[in-house]
Amino acid sequence: MTVDHHGRLSAATREAVREAAAAAQAGELVVYPTETVYGLGADALDADAVGRVFELKGRDRDDPLSLGVGSVSAAQRHLRPTERTLAFMRAFLPGPITVVAERGPSVPDGLTGGRDRVGVRVPDHPIAIALLRATGPLTATSANVSGTGSVVRVGDLDGRIRAGVSAIVDGGETGGVESTVVDPEHGVIHRRGAMASAIEAWLADPPV
Template sequence: MGLDEAAAAVRDGDAAVYPTETVYGLGADATDADAVAGVFDLKGRPRDKPLSLGVPSVDAALEYTRPTEREAAFMRRFLPGPVTVVVERRETLPDNLTAGRERVGVRIPDHETALALLERTPPLTATSANRSGAPSVTRVSDLDSRVREGAGAVVDGGETPGTESTVVDPGKGVIHRRGAMADDIEAWLQAEQ
């Protein structure tokens, strides 16, 4: 399925499966509480585990977040890339996206297809396209049938590398999950204290 069809599915309130530079993602309109709830249901994910926000650029992220100067500098250094950056959210994002928390993970994939989709849609949920607890999906053929059938669109971009993004809160200097580029991120956090 093409990007225009995937964007149309998102605008209709459905989720789309799309490739990134890490694994396949599951994206629905992150500003729509009902669409976000649908992603939790598709994944079978506990509602107390927040989802991240996928956007096409740091400037787009600033419309939905309030990073500090240090956090914004970190975002401009490492995004787009295989990094999820945790910053303060704006009230325009629904509570269920962040499980009621004041901070949200921001993801800007360094992947041509993912960025092209994000340019055509509102901000998307940025979460892996697997069922909760199952391995991440690196090929469309590995999608759980419930996710495949529940998504409004599936964009096949071939096999993805499979490395998880590094999740980091640069304001607190904490790496929550080590993944791609973790050593570079750790060096930046230490140098910029």
């Protein structure tokens, strides 16, 4: 068992997280679980590492990647959120949501395809949180070859992905429902996924 009913990681899982963190900090790619699907992680502030994620997935460089962080306060260090966006983040994160906001100067152009906004994830998963707190921002994109289905079990990882990463943290089967992508500042849902109805309700009547 990787996580007990109190959310504590097993010794083996803690060691796997340490190995993955060391790999990511060395500029290598890793696979990690979230509450939605398995993610492909690399140092999101390292343009070269980000480029390797695009290459491994076969993803168009104009199709931006999201930024994964371990807390809302960590996200603030890499964003320029408005009060409305910050209120939304505090209401819904950690959770299966990608929040689109203005990026800060630390976020490389390669991550966003040159756009001034970036998607941010704070996963509601103890393994992902432990990893992100150890590494700082990682790419938060599904651990699949572009155009193929998302991965909810390590055993379903494509051979190309397996061969291209230096560490895989197995957290068992994940939830499977993709995150909802939302821009709270402009009240726009770009992709409906988990918690979409609750998000729509908040956007219709925000408490700020």
